[in-house]
Each structure stands twice: as structure tokens, then as C-alpha cells.
Amino acid sequence: MNITCISTHRYLDTPEFLTIALHINTIMSTPVYIFGIFIILTKTPEQMKTVKWCLVNVHGWIILFDYSVSIMTMPFLLLPAFGGYPLGILKYFGVPTFVQTMSVMIIFGWMWASTVLVFENRFYIICTVQVKNRWKKMRRKWMFCHYSYVFVLAIPCYWFVPDQEQAVQKIFESLPCLPGYIYEAPVFVLTENCVYHLSVIVIFIAICSIEVLIMVFYMSYTIVHQLKGKTVSRKTFEMQKNFLVALLMQVLIPLTMIVIPVIPWLFLIITYTYIQSIVNFTIIIATSHGSVATIVMLIVHRPYREAILLMIRKKPIGSVNNSRRIMYAARNALSDINN
Template sequence: MTSALEKYYATNYSQCNLEYNFLASWKGVAYPSHIIQLISLPFQILAFYVIIFKTPISMKNVKTSLLINHLFCALLDLFLCTVCTVYFFLPMYGMFFVGVLSWFEVPNGVQLLIVWLSMTFAAASYVYVFESRNSTLVQNKFRMTQRRTRVIFYSLFLIPCLLAVFVGKVIPEDQDAAKLFALIEYPCPTREFFTSEVLILFADKTIIEGVVRFFPFGCAYISSFFLFQVATLIYYICIAPSNTTSRDTQQKQKVFLICILLQTSIPLFLGMCPIMLTFMAFLTGHYYQEMANLTFCSLGLHGMAESIAIVTVHRPYRKAINQMITDLKKRKSSIRVSPISVHGTSNSVTRG
């Protein structure tokens, strides 16, 4: 800490009378996130296995999109829970990281870029799930049959990545002055603000107001790509199906549509709701550090929810899991029976 921060910590901060709270501390986001990753890992591996080896021929045209979606969701979970675990000060637009990369003193800016890219590509993979399915419908007038069209579409979607470079340019170079500015806006943060290498993203009221106003627009912009593909798929499967498609095929298409809607909506709902609730609490002046920590912990649950959704909503994957469980039970029972049969045989031989 600089002399100005030390003075503030010794005088002004002592009047805050903040009691230690595990959930508000760095441990409150680091430890639960690491535990979540350990619990999620088996489900993620299982989802990889069933997609690669148990996808039936009827789902072959969506196998690649499901695998890509699961890959980026698993990577996002890995970065948020283990590699670049985030401790975020929302009222002060500051952060530091408590993941594995922080042990190697990787700069906060680099870790921020990694998290941002992982979130962007995970969001794009959800769009790709529906877009790839749309492209298989011959009657769909909006399907993308040319590589050029698909490149333009996803380039427009990835505009937030370009904005990340712009955000890097407005990050204050004088971080000590930025921290003092942040303390004026929020005078009583947790002690981690003084004991950790915090990165302040914004220290200008004009920029902060612009970010607050842009946030809903950015969410709407990203959501529009996803909603367009979903709406198009619903229209051409449920409202205006092809006349050349049999009723049996149409019914299978509707069932699969419901499955991918459930598969994608469950993890998206789990991830987006805490973010929106925390942001609304911040705008209304009812923000607490515990809320930010719980938000990032809930984001870490996204990968596990996505993995469980994959292996449960799709019937072929459920059957594969049930068969694996049945085979495992048979192996256990055979192991228990075989020593008895061998013992019985040896006794009969002895008596003979």
C-alpha cells in the first residue's frame, strides 16, 4: 500500500467496524469454487464420454455442436472455479484473482482477458447448438449454407471481445489514485481491498455511467443472436414444418427441440439470474460483498448443471447411463458370487 492508502486504512477504515465474514472474504469464493470444480469434474467427463461414444446415428448431425458447447462450458467452469477464480468488488469496479494463476503471479489483466474470452466463447457455443440444428432444416430460409455467411454471423456476435480491448485502454494507469477514487464511492470494502493486488477497472464517473448504461444493451445484443436462432428453429419445426417431412420425423424433431431447450436453458438460467439480481441490487443501493461472491460461486455451478442436463434430457444418453449402471451392478454381483462358487467346487472335489 502507498502512504495515502495506509493513512486511509489506519484512520477512515477503522471507523467502518466491519466484522470478519467468511462468505465475504476471499476464502468465501475460492474454497466453494474449488469444491464445485471437484464435484463437477466427474459429470463433465461423463458428458464427454456419452457425447463422443454414445451419440446415436439419429443425433449425428448435432454431435459436433453438442461437443463444442460442452467443451467451452467445461473450460469456462475450469477457469472460473480453479484457474482464474474471481473476487469482484462491484461498487468499486475492482477485482483480484485467487485461482491457480495467481500463485504464479500472472497479472490481473491477463486473467481478466482469459475469463472474458471463456465466457464469450461459451455463449457463442450455445448459439452454435441452435444454429447448426437450423442449418439442417431444408425449409429454413435463414439457414447458413455458406462459410462466409457463418463467419460474418459469428464475427458480429464476437464484438464484445473487441470491446474488451477497449476496456483495457481505459483501465487507469495510476492504480493508487484509482483506489482512492473507489474508496470515495464505497468507503468500507472488505479488508481484501487493502491486503491484495486489486485491479480497478474504472475511475471516472463518465465512464462508469457509460458502462452501466451499456450493460443492458450488451446483454440484449448477445441475447438477440441466441433468441433469433431459437425462434427460427421453433417456427420451422412447430409452426411451419416441411410438407415433405413425415409425421414421425416431425415428432422426433419436436422432441429433440424440447431437449436442447431444456439442456441450454437450465445452465443459462443458473448463470444469468444471479448476475442480474446482483446488478439490480447494486443499482438500487442494496449491494453486499457476499452477493458478489455467491454470484461467482453460482457461475461455477454452470458447468455441472450443463453436464447433468446433457446426460438426462436426451433419451439416448439416459439409456447409455442406465446401461452403464446395470453393467456395473452385474460386475459387482459376479465378483461377489465367484468366490462362493469356487469354494463350493473345491469342497466337492475334496469329498470326492
């Protein structure tokens, strides 16, 4: 470990930049979160009441995940090594870094689980009576397993935590010359072998994704079959189809805010390259996931979108349409007079 070396780093590499950026992100995203919850609670129409509390649940976990990173922990990661130190408020309360790390991972897993439950809710509503009767018997157990598995799979991470003195020294020796404040910081190394951690995360996300795909396929098949069998009206079919598409967009578009950081992280880990500014920016992008998810939700769901437009216009859509009709009628009348 060469502490006497001369480090060349920029402001974008510093903990100060990361802290300020995350604070700004929190200040900007908090009103969006509050507004999103307000719209869900007050503007959810009758036909969406069955999914209302599922949306509140997933929205709450999304907010909690973003706050856990941008306020509570503020991780200053030293990728490609699985080490770093927290800058958030939890460190001032003496919360161990390992507990902070596991809390973020568990909240991330529960956020994914709550997303799956939104699709499960629609699956339960749309599925046939025979399937519903079978699924009803195991539904609650299935929900419980998703949340409990995340917690159970996080427990073995404790046994992968290495001896900190030796592990930190290895990190400092393997990384290029670092700024002095990093050598003096309380660096924590989560693991020296990330196979278990990455495997658990990848497998859990894969399982959740497969479940969502199966549900979406079944729901698509069911509503088309119901339309052909004339058991539902065209209006009901369009409503169910539009809501399903909106749910997919609500999940897939914000997902890019999680995927974008993962790609450079994998590159840094595989090539064992240390570029702190990239790590800082990817953390900032990841914490923008919640605000993007909220905005997308308010846009893609028609009832929420129309409710916001009404709030902006401060008059009913019907009044706007009537005004347009009057304007068009007046314009046509003037044209007739001129002719």
C-alpha cells in the same frame, strides 16, 4: 481511507470461504464434466451426428468458463465498485489482473457464441434448399464474426482502466470499513465508468438471444410445414421437435445459474451497497453453471438419458421390458388360477 476502523465481517465474507467453496465446486463438477464428454463422444446416435461436435464445442467452452472462474482467477469482487483481486492460480504465474479479467470475459462471450452455433447447426440442417444455398455462402463468415467480435469489443476496455492508485483510494473511501486484508491486497479497478462494459455485454447477449429466437421460430415453422406437406414422416417430425425442445431446455435451465447472480449484482450496483457474502455466494452459483448444464444435457436428450440408464441397469432395455412382460404374464396366470 480509514484503515484504523474496526471492521465487522463474517467468515462468509472472507477470501478463505470463497476459495474453499470454489475448490469444492471444482472437485464435484470435474467428474460430471468428464462423464458428459464421454457420453457425447461415445453415445451420440447416428441421427444426432451432425450436432455432435457442436455439443462438444459448447460443452468445452462451458467447462473452460467455469474453470477460468473457479480455478484460474477466483475473483474476489468488491461490488458495487468494479474492483477486486484474484485468488486463483494465475496470480502465482504473474499474470496481470487485467489480462485475467479480460480472459474470463472473452471466454464468457465465446461460450455464448458456441451456444448460438448449436442452434445454427440445426437451422442449417432443417432449413429449405433455397435458404440453405443462400446461408451456406455466408455461414462461415457469420460464425467467425461471433468469435472475433467478442475479442474486438474487449480491446477498448484497456483504455477505460483508471490510474490504479487514485482509483483504489476512491474505492476504499466509498465503501464501508473493510477488513485489513483487503486494504493490504493488490486490488485492481477495472473501470470507474461501467457504461461501456455493461452495454457491450447486454448488446451481445441480446443479439445472440434474438438470433436463437429467429432460428427457433423458423425451424418450428419449417418442420410443421413439412409435416403438413407430408414431406417428412410423423416419426421424423417428433424427433426434430423433441430435439429442438431439448436444446431449449439445455440452454434455458442452466441459464438461471447466470441470471441468479446478475440480479443481486445489479441491486448492489444501483443502490451502491456493499455485502461481500452475497457477492461470494453469487460467484459460487455462477461457477455451478457448467455442472448444471452438463446434467441437464444428459437428462433432456433421450439418447443420452437412455444410454445412462443402460449403464446403470447393466442390461438392455429390451431385457427389462421382456422381464416385465414375463412378470405380468405370471401375475395374470396366478390370478386366473385363483379365480
